[in-house]
Amino acid sequence: VKKLTIVHLYPELLNLYGDTGNIATLHKRCEWRGIPSEVVPVTVNDMADFSTADVVLIGGGSDREQRIVCEKLLAQQKELSAWVEDGGALLAVCGGYQLLGHSYAMGVEILKGLSLVDLYTERDSPRLIGNVAIESPISEQPVVGYENHGGRTYLGEGVEPLGKVLFGHGNDGTSGAEGCLYKNVVGTYIHGPLLPKNPGVADYVLARGLEHAGMDAGLAPLPDVEERAANTVMYDRLMNGEEKE
Amino acid sequence: MGLRSSLAVAGARGTTFVLRNVLRRNASQLPGRVALAVDPHVLSELAKKIGKGSVVVCGTNGKTTTTNLMARAVEASGEKVLCNTAGANMLAGVTAALVPGRSCDWAVLEADELSTIRILPELKPTYLVLLNLFRDQLDRAGEIDHVQDVIVSALAASPGTTLVTCGDDPLCMGVALRAQAAGTKVLTFGIAEKLDTAPDRVPEARFCQKCGAELEYSYRHYAQLGDFSCPACDFARPALDWRATSVHVDEHGVSFELSGLRLDGPSKITADFGGTYMVYNLMAACIGSLLAGATVAEFQSAIDGYKPANGRLQRFDVGGREVILNLAKNPTGLNQNISLMLQDGRRKSAFIVVNDDYNDGKDISWIWDVDFERLTADPDIRLVAGGHRANDVQVRLKYAELPARIALTVSEALEEVRDTDLSEPLYVLCNYSALWPAKAELESIGARL
Numbered sequence: 001v002k003k004l005t006i007v008h009l010y011p012e013l014l015n016l017y018g019d020t021g022n023i024a025t026l027h028k029r030c031e032w033r034g035i036p037s038e039v040v041p042v043t044v045n046d047m048a049d050f051s052t053a054d055v056v057l058i059g060g061g062s063d064r065e066q067r068i069v070c071e072k073l074l075a076q077q078k079e080l081s082a083w084v085e086d087g088g089a090l091l092a093v094c095g096g097y098q099l100l101g102h103s104y105a106m107g108v109e110i111l112k113g114l115s116l117v118d119l120y121t122e123r124d125s126p127r128l129i130g131n132v133a134i135e136s137p138i139s140e141q142p143v144v145g146y147e148n149h150g151g152r153t154y155l156g157e158g159v160e161p162l163g164k165v166l167f168g169h170g171n172d173g174t175s176g177a178e179g180c181l182y183k184n185v186v187g188t189y190i191h192g193p194l195l196p197k198n199p200g201v202a203d204y205v206l207a208r209g210l211e212h213a214g215m216d217a218g219l220a221p222l223p224d225v226e227e228r229a230a231n232t233v234m235y236d237r238l239m240n241g242e243e244k245e
Numbered sequence: 246m247g248l249r250s251s252l253a254v255a256g257a258r259g260t261t262f263v264l265r266n267v268l269r270r271n272a273s274q275l276p277g278r279v280a281l282a283v284d285p286h287v288l289s290e291l292a293k294k295i296g297k298g299s300v301v302v303c304g305t306n307g308k309t310t311t312t313n314l315m316a317r318a319v320e321a322s323g324e325k326v327l328c329n330t331a332g333a334n335m336l337a338g339v340t341a342a343l344v345p346g347r348s349c350d351w352a353v354l355e356a357d358e359l360s361t362i363r364i365l366p367e368l369k370p371t372y373l374v375l376l377n378l379f380r381d382q383l384d385r386a387g388e389i390d391h392v393q394d395v396i397v398s399a400l401a402a403s404p405g406t407t408l409v410t411c412g413d414d415p416l417c418m419g420v421a422l423r424a425q426a427a428g429t430k431v432l433t434f435g436i437a438e439k440l441d442t443a444p445d446r447v448p449e450a451r452f453c454q455k456c457g458a459e460l461e462y463s464y465r466h467y468a469q470l471g472d473f474s475c476p477a478c479d480f481a482r483p484a485l486d487w488r489a490t491s492v493h494v495d496e497h498g499v500s501f502e503l504s505g506l507r508l509d510g511p512s513k514i515t516a517d518f519g520g521t522y523m524v525y526n527l528m529a530a531c532i533g534s535l536l537a538g539a540t541v542a543e544f545q546s547a548i549d550g551y552k553p554a555n556g557r558l559q560r561f562d563v564g565g566r567e568v569i570l571n572l573a574k575n576p577t578g579l580n581q582n583i584s585l586m587l588q589d590g591r592r593k594s595a596f597i598v599v600n601d602d603y604n605d606g607k608d609i610s611w612i613w614d615v616d617f618e619r620l621t622a623d624p625d626i627r628l629v630a631g632g633h634r635a636n637d638v639q640v641r642l643k644y645a646e647l648p649a650r651i652a653l654t655v656s657e658a659l660e661e662v663r664d665t666d667l668s669e670p671l672y673v674l675c676n677y678s679a680l681w682p683a684k685a686e687l688e689s690i691g692a693r694l
Contacts, residue, residue, distance in 0.1 A: 012451055012459075015614070016388075017608070017610040018610035018611060018612065018613030018614050019613075020613055020614065021610070021613030021641070021644070024613070024644045024645075025644060028644050045459075062388045062390060064390070068457075130607065131607065146607070146608045146609075146610060148608065191610050192608075192609070192610050193610055193613055196613075196637075196640050196641070196644060197636075197637065197640055226636065226639050226640050226643050227640055227643075229636050229639075230636035230637050230639065230640045233636045234636075234637075245607065
């Protein structure tokens with residue numbers, strides 16, 4: 001029996017903003033539809049096996065942890081890059097998002113990233129913190145969540161943002177772009193976590209993973225009553241006079 | 246006292262008088278703000294009226310209960326004590342607490358972790374009690390590393406202060422070792438035996454504070470607290486200065502024997518409230534009381550007379566149903582409340598209320614770090630979600646396969662569980678800003694138990 005393999009990279013290090021919520025969402029939405037899936041947590045002492053992965057999640061961590069993870073993944077850069085080019089579904093949130101690019105900054109130091117997507121991240125103050133809402137082509141409903149980052153991320157030509165900022169700061173606080181979309185990679189500063197109340201994004205990632213697994217990617221609709229309500233309540237609040245932090 | 250400080254204190258006293266007698270308001274902070282506006286260093290002047298010493302209590306969870314019990318015990322020993330009982334724990338609140346009266350023997354003060362850097366250099370307390378460090382309010386407090394740095398700096402600026410901290414907590418010990426290296430005297434306490442409690446997740450601090458290797462535990466009590474050691478270096482739980490043994494935790498409360506410094510032998514302490522976390526709070530409160538000259542008997546009498554009035558484990562009768570109100574403002578706090586509910590053998594319901602006001606932290610992603618999945622062990626539990634983020638709580642519970650309704654108030658939550666037997670209690674678990682409206686509502690619709 002074919003199954004969807006969801007690889008969770010370094011949950012013990014990258015767990016700053018409820019990242020397990022994203023994994024729980026992917027897993028449950030498969031289970032509720034009767035799609036066989038398996039979550040494979042990879043710790044820093046393990047070597048990730050991308051040849052069997054269909055979906056990979058990289059979450060957010062503190063600076064120290066982000067650096068450990070990046071060094072670890074740089075050793076597997078070729079394999080990971082080939083997997084991305086082959087259509088693997090990669091969701092990278094916050095610190096994980098910054099790792100996708102050519103470089104990212106830590107204090108005054110510029111560190112080499114994984115160069116999976118043509119983007120780079122500088123650092124500036126203040127930190128961009130607060131609730132966020134964006135309009136995204138991959139989700140019928142607006143995408144809502146929370147952002148908290150010192151990084152300013154700039155996309156290369158030909159890399160689409162995940163969406164347009166309706167409320168909040170986004171990639172750099174000024175361009176109106178939030179996150180990135182490249183092949184089947186979704187990068188974003190939005191946590192909260194991202195997937196539970198943005199079922200459109202969750203199902204986009206799942207569908208891309210199922211395609212990669214050679215499985216039926218036509219997802220049966222789920223009722224999503226609670227998810228949509230949570231999304232709408234926050235969206236309405238943000239659009240109706242919520243003060244931006 | 247200099248002219249400026251005298252003016253500052255006079256201004257604070259005037260403010261207190263107006264707030265209490267004219268406006269009939271609580272005077273927990275504003276007098277402190279007034280005094281600080283006149284003299285930013287008024288706290289160091291006020292500290293001079295403390296005759297014997299002061300204890301400052303900080304830590305993510307348990308500050309208010311620990312501080313209040315300690316203050317009561319020291320008072321029971323016949324000392325005159327000043328204390329910020331209302332939990333106003335920033336510089337202004339601590340300053341306001343020291344305004345009343347000409348002198349006192351001891352000051353027992355709760356301090357917000359990040360405020361220690363402003364409080365310690367001025368107050369120069371005899372003891373700083375650091376209870377625990379858990380992840381809390383990332384958007385406001387920042388990461389735990391930052392909180393640790395702040396406490397280390399605060400201790401460096403108050404070299405005479407002895408640090409009393411939880412030896413079972415690797416994060417507290419990370420602070421302790423750095424402070425010790427800089428000359429601070431450190432005393433530690435912990436639970437020195439394996440408990441038969443069900444484990445929860447370790448949300449943070451799995452890693453050695455010195456070398457970064459993953460810590461090993463011979464036993465773990467909850468979160469990151471336990472008998473830890475690093476397989477790669479010498480970082481480990483220290484030889485404890487105070488040890489709790491014969492620990493018993495159940496739905497009726499906690500009991501344990503405390504042994505260590507200033508004690509002749511193992512001394513039994515009991516309380517009819519709390520779970521494992523309360524053992525640590527009681528130990529810390531007892532140790533602070535002992536250091537301030539009180540006896541274990543005086544501490545026990547403080548517990549016996551303690552009726553929590555601040556929404557911490559307060560019990561009410563509403564129309565014949567027991568309603569238990571408690572604060573739960575971060576993953577560890579909620580996880581400990583889940584343990585409390587699972588220890589309660591009765592069928593029950595829970596109303597989980599999460600707000601996202603500034604004081605709560607506007608980022609509620611932490612609800613995904615709570616191990617709600619453990620509640621599936623109780624197939625009869627009924628859940629209701631509340632607060633400004635009720636919908637997010639409902640989604641979180643849905644992904645734990647726990648269906649929940651939404652209610653705006655405690656009365657509405659009671660309405661949702663009206664069909665359950667009156668012998669089944671309702672737990673009302675609130676984060677910070679949600680606690681006060683729930684408490685006020687329960688005081689108006691119910692009777693204190």
